[in-house]
Amino acid sequence: MAKKTNSLPWQDLLQSGNRIFIGSHAAAPQALLADLMAHAKNLHDIELVQMMVLGDNPWVEPGLNDLFKVNALFIGGDQVRQAVAEGRADYTPCFMSEIPSLFKQEVLPLDAALVMVSPPDELGYCSLGVSVDVVSAAVRSAKKVIAQINPLMPRTSGYTFIHQSQIHAFIEAKQALPQLDAPKLDAVTERIGQYVSMLVEDGATLQLGIGKIPEAVLRYLGNHKDLGIHSEVISDGVMELVRKGVINNSKKSFHPGKTVTSFCMGSQAIYDFVHNNQHVEFYPSEYVNSPTNIARNDQMVAINSAIEVDLTGQVVSDSIGHKFYSGIGGQVDFSRGASMSKGGKPIIALPSTAKDGSVSRIVPQISEGAGVVTSRGHVHYVVTEFGVASLRGKSIRERALELIRVAHPKFRKALLEQVRQHYWVPHYQKDYPKDVPELGNLGVKTLKIAGEEFDLRPLNPADERRLQEFFYSHTKETLLLRYNHHPKQMSREKSCTLVSVDQSRDLALCIVKQKGSILEIQAVGRYYLNDADQSCEVAFVTREKHQGKGMAKRLLLEMIEIARVRQLHRMLAYVRADNKPMQKVFEKAGFKRLRSGDPDEVFLELLLQPVEKQPQ
Known part of the structure; x- marks a missing residue:
């Protein structure tokens, strides 16, 4: 020496x-x-x-x-x-x-x-x-x-x-390494972890930081397979998934078979884990954080957090107003690298509010003095406890609507009003997104239909263009069966009206196929409430290539359950007499035919609440 x-x-x-x-x-x-x-x-x-x-x-x-x-x-x-x-x-x-x-x-x-x-x-x-x-x-x-x-x-x-x-x-000098206590997860953080885990596909390579959100994500990856790690830091959560075999690095396209990192922090267990461990390799930051090297991992998923995100997608993560809080670190490196990766996903995950819920972290414009760390062009997804906002390929208006959708409900109306001042949304965009709590905590259900996976979720204002595309995909026959005539146009204003639904009153659900940032609507089901007798009228339309596969049935069953929870009295449907497949969908769900004054139309009814016996 x-x-x-x-x-x-x-x-x-x-x-x-x-x-x-x-x-x-x-x-x-x-x-x-x-x-x-x-x-x-x-x-x-x-x-x-x-x-x-x-x-x-x-x-x-x-x-x-x-x-x-x-x-x-x-x-x-x-x-x-x-x-x-x-x-x-x-x-x-x-x-x-x-x-x-x-x-x-x-x-x-x-x-x-x-x-x-x-x-x-x-x-x-x-x-x-x-x-x-x-x-x-x-x-x-x-x-x-x-x-x-x-x-x-x-x-x-x-x-x-x-x-x-x-x-x-x-x-x-003998010195015990400082340990980082495992973070205590709350309901908000766990929900964020669930949403992020839904974006991670089997075989993906991950980058995560340290803290509550990364630990929550790791907790919900337990049923995934063949995950890999290329991350500037690893923690106890990564170690646990390695021991369970969830992380085995077998599908990595860069350093296959190896967990790649530049430092680790956590309990003594993680320090013992990396000691003489040939399966975990440490490299300098200029290598691990090189966007070019990061992009060499196919399906690279970069998960980072933020202090606030504005409605264009700009990310503030090193300062609270004029007060500097942390640093740039590797967020931009990994966001850029993941965006260049084949099948990669740069994700920003954060709670929707701060200061005990009094402040929205989705904001119309960044706070005075705050600095943008990650640009609006780098981020593909923003995740809060209210869902996943998909930003890649979206216009400023669409981004604003997506981000309002994942903001806390109590701030959504104000955010839409504030963003309108900057002409990012047109005059006809009047309604802000509303949730359907009856769909469960996540507000989305994964369906397997004919061997394919789809998502069932509410329609929302950000779907305006997707619904317009859905309309123009229909044949004349489909349009006739759905609308009873041949509509020639679906303007953006009309489409906006159809996706801007007060979901607490009426209901509009859709089944979508989403791969990364690519989304296509496959089926839409609606009911419209009649206040006079607490009934609702139901209608459906399905993309031609999926007709006959059960999408309308899945939507109908979901809507029946929601209508029952909302204590509606009955559901009504008017179906063209020549639309036999749709008649069967309703009848199999328990609808009964009633007499109709129109020979070209079938009138069906489903009673949702028990009929009270009249006193004798």
Whole structure:
């Protein structure tokens, strides 16, 4: 092992005014930094460059202002956040994939790197352990490398090693790695996890962060198969799915068979899991976070969070107004990489509200002082506890309607009113999306019909163009059977009227086929409420290629159940006399024929509530 220069204390390798990098995440060399703070002597004005550091950050406290000033490339923890807010520390925004080049190209030249490593092996190689990320570039770019050799640091596989000859000074100090408590999940977070898991297909490769939403997503992936990991960070949730065989990396197109990451954080169990684990490989951030490398994974799903999203799809994730909160990190790297991946899906997942539900996180425009981290062009999906907004290929107006749909219901009306001021929606777009609670917590049901999977869900205002396409797909025969004449046009205004439904009163359901951002309506069923006698009139239309497969039956049964829950008295249907297939659908559901005054029309009725016996 390299010896201390001239037997002097290692601090003598430093000078006032130096720029020093300190190890990241769970690998900050706390003993080394404590030794520096205790024996700094006449050192002052040292710039400490750091990423997030898990655990205490005492070097950022006001009493050490003369010795240190922190330059955070990612803000982590209240101590650093407060110091940045008070001007005692700086925040430098940058993509995770590009931070290494700041060191290598001497945009931020490093005089020293203070890092934590494992003891050397028989060949003299130490491992950077649980945090390779930007630490790898720092130790290869800094003029001096000073290490804390920690026997509790795991030896990890991949590009994690530094030879003892590259270390200029060291101390040996045993230090338990800081642990991250498992987050406590609430109902909102779990619902978000369920929705995101529905976007993940078997065989996909995942990137997830740390926190409640990633853990909730992992919890709902237990029934998936052959998932892979290419992620800047892994946690206990990933480890559990590896042990269950859900994550086996067998279908990965880049590094098949390997979990690829750049750092890990969590309990002691995850640190034990990665120790000498040949199946988990750690690589530097410039490799893991390279959008080009990310895109080499087919079906790459990138799952990140945000502070707020505006109605055009712009994502704010590093600041709350003027107050900087975290950093850019790898969100843009992975959003871009996933969008370039074959079958990839960049996802932003966040609760619909903040401050105990008093503030919407889906906003008409971003807050004053807030900065856009991920552009409106990068995001394909935004997920809240109220559903999935699909943005790819959508106009600004369609995006606004999609995002209003997943906003909290109490803010939807105001969001539509506010967005109208900017002419993103036309005058005839009057109604905001409403949920159908009778469809269950998720508001969508997966159906298997003739060997294919479809979704049954409410129609909503964002379906305007899709419904118009659905209309123009029909043959003249279908239009005649549905409308009893040959309508020639379905204007956008008319289509808007048909999808802007007060679902608490009337009902409009559809069966859709969706693959990624491609959506096609296959069938639509409606009922219109008659207040006078609490009855409703039912109608259906199905795309020709699916007629006779049972879609109308599934829609009808769902609508009957909802009408019963809403305590309607009866359902009515008027069917052309020559539409025998539709008559059978109604009759099999229990509808009875009644006398009709029109020989060309069949009138059917289903009683929903027991008929009260008249007193004798």
